[in-house]
Amino acid sequence: MQNSPKRLTKPTLDKDLDKLTRVEEATHFVSRGLVAPGIGMIFLALAMIMAGSYVIDQPGAAIIVAGAALAAYMAMNIGANDVANNVSPAVGSRALTMGAALVIAAIFETLGAMIAGQNVVATISEGIIPPSSMPASTLIWAMLAALLAAAGWINIATRLGAPISTTHAIVGAVMGAGIAAAGPTSVDWALMSGIATSWVVSPLLGGMIAALFLFFIKETIVYRDDKIVAARRWVPVLIGLMTGSFAAYLLISPLAHMTDLGLGQSLLIGLAAGGLVYAVSIPYIARQSIGLENRNQSLRTLFRVPLIFSAVLLSFAHGANDVSNAIGPLAAIVHATDNLQAASGDGLPRWVMLIGAFGIAIGLLLFGPKLIDIVGKDITKLNPMRAYCVALSAAVTVLVATALGMPVSSTHVAVGSVFGVGFFREWYTSRSRRRLDYIRKRGGMIAVASEEPEDYNPEETRRRRLVRRSHFMTIIAAWIITVPLTAMSGAIVFSILNALFG
Numbered sequence: 001m002q003n004s005p006k007r008l009t010k011p012t013l014d015k016d017l018d019k020l021t022r023v024e025e026a027t028h029f030v031s032r033g034l035v036a037p038g039i040g041m042i043f044l045a046l047a048m049i050m051a052g053s054y055v056i057d058q059p060g061a062a063i064i065v066a067g068a069a070l071a072a073y074m075a076m077n078i079g080a081n082d083v084a085n086n087v088s089p090a091v092g093s094r095a096l097t098m099g100a101a102l103v104i105a106a107i108f109e110t111l112g113a114m115i116a117g118q119n120v121v122a123t124i125s126e127g128i129i130p131p132s133s134m135p136a137s138t139l140i141w142a143m144l145a146a147l148l149a150a151a152g153w154i155n156i157a158t159r160l161g162a163p164i165s166t167t168h169a170i171v172g173a174v175m176g177a178g179i180a181a182a183g184p185t186s187v188d189w190a191l192m193s194g195i196a197t198s199w200v201v202s203p204l205l206g207g208m209i210a211a212l213f214l215f216f217i218k219e220t221i222v223y224r225d226d227k228i229v230a231a232r233r234w235v236p237v238l239i240g241l242m243t244g245s246f247a248a249y250l251l252i253s254p255l256a257h258m259t260d261l262g263l264g265q266s267l268l269i270g271l272a273a274g275g276l277v278y279a280v281s282i283p284y285i286a287r288q289s290i291g292l293e294n295r296n297q298s299l300r301t302l303f304r305v306p307l308i309f310s311a312v313l314l315s316f317a318h319g320a321n322d323v324s325n326a327i328g329p330l331a332a333i334v335h336a337t338d339n340l341q342a343a344s345g346d347g348l349p350r351w352v353m354l355i356g357a358f359g360i361a362i363g364l365l366l367f368g369p370k371l372i373d374i375v376g377k378d379i380t381k382l383n384p385m386r387a388y389c390v391a392l393s394a395a396v397t398v399l400v401a402t403a404l405g406m407p408v409s410s411t412h413v414a415v416g417s418v419f420g421v422g423f424f425r426e427w428y429t430s431r432s433r434r435r436l437d438y439i440r441k442r443g444g445m446i447a448v449a450s451e452e453p454e455d456y457n458p459e460e461t462r463r464r465r466l467v468r469r470s471h472f473m474t475i476i477a478a479w480i481i482t483v484p485l486t487a488m489s490g491a492i493v494f495s496i497l498n499a500l501f502g
Helices: 012-055 061-092 098-116 118-127 136-160 166-182 189-222 227-252 263-288 296-322 324-339 350-367 369-378 384-403 410-431 433-441 446-450 458-464 469-501
Strands: none
Touching: 012 061, 012 350, 061 098, 061 136, 061 166, 061 296, 061 324, 061 350, 098 296, 098 350, 118 166, 118 324, 136 166, 136 324, 136 469, 166 189, 166 324, 166 469, 189 227, 189 296, 189 384, 189 410, 189 433, 227 263, 227 296, 227 384, 263 296, 296 324, 296 350, 296 384, 296 410, 324 350, 384 410, 410 433
């Protein structure tokens, strides 16, 4: 009896199982993209439930619940867009992984918002458009329109990978809605002119300060014969300066309502804190430098912890200041509906702060990685030393601007500092006498390429070192159009809401 021929095709059951497997894989792939929006929707629902539990028996409860949902949406967008300012230098320089950076930012953004966020709410809730300029019912619709317009633009900018100023987005939206509601005279144009000035001054100042710090590090540490000895001398000084700057900034601005200290006292406390940390860091840096080779890779090790510390402090300061962008309009709505008139921003309910704080944290955890890559990696190449200059520059710039009473954007300062570092590297690489003398002393050999590999190959230098001009123009364009775009959007949304419900 002859053997039957072998079957060359799969049984029908195997085919069907393969099809089901492929369908499951495709479903899993598609569903991964729905996880973050799904969690965001759950948070919006929880924010509405929280607001409703507090105001269910008050007049205008439905409007407050709607405002809470919009404020939560706005807070998530702020977290997604602004997280790049705080941790992207650390991620871009590989001092922190993306996951660790997101967790650190979420924790300290929340702490900053809850501990020190209340004193900046009044600027948004009643500074740009004074509540006395319009009836309470009109103010409510204007603030709802501002939240919706600003959050929508921030969402679009985040999707496009443009790190815009969330402060300017909400300022523009409030201004546009206020003009549509009560005319141009309702706007505090003096405050608006200060914000316009900050568009130009803050990024330039941040870039210049970052470039100066990088120049100092290169001249005193990087291009020295014994880098480790130089680092032992100067890294503690830089750590103390950073700590003192942040301590003084926190006392002057976000913690001012808790400490009630003057400018001079705050600066003295900052100086004392910086001196104490300087003294402590001397033996720490000495221990860290034991056994390190005399090369730039060793310097990256010594700058890692200071850079992480700076990311922590920047996250706290950002949470303390920018939470007002989300809950400022909600605070105005709550007070207006409570009293049926435009009241002051005092006595802000704790649940309002919770929505803003947790919204920022959830937004950065779910949607932040894209802009972290843009600011931390794509604009210019960052190592821990350059990233440290960015973080320290942001601290000093905000401190100086606060002392001068100038409203600044953390986005402008951080991104301006990154560009400052990048453009300075272009200038310094081709014009620094100390660097050229250092290379000649080493024989100009390729063997020293480990110091800065990109400097020894012109084509590689052009490809990797130069600032990405495309990102520069994208970000500048986003900055320029943010206020007029959100102002127009706020006016349009207010007109629609007022026509439907006013």
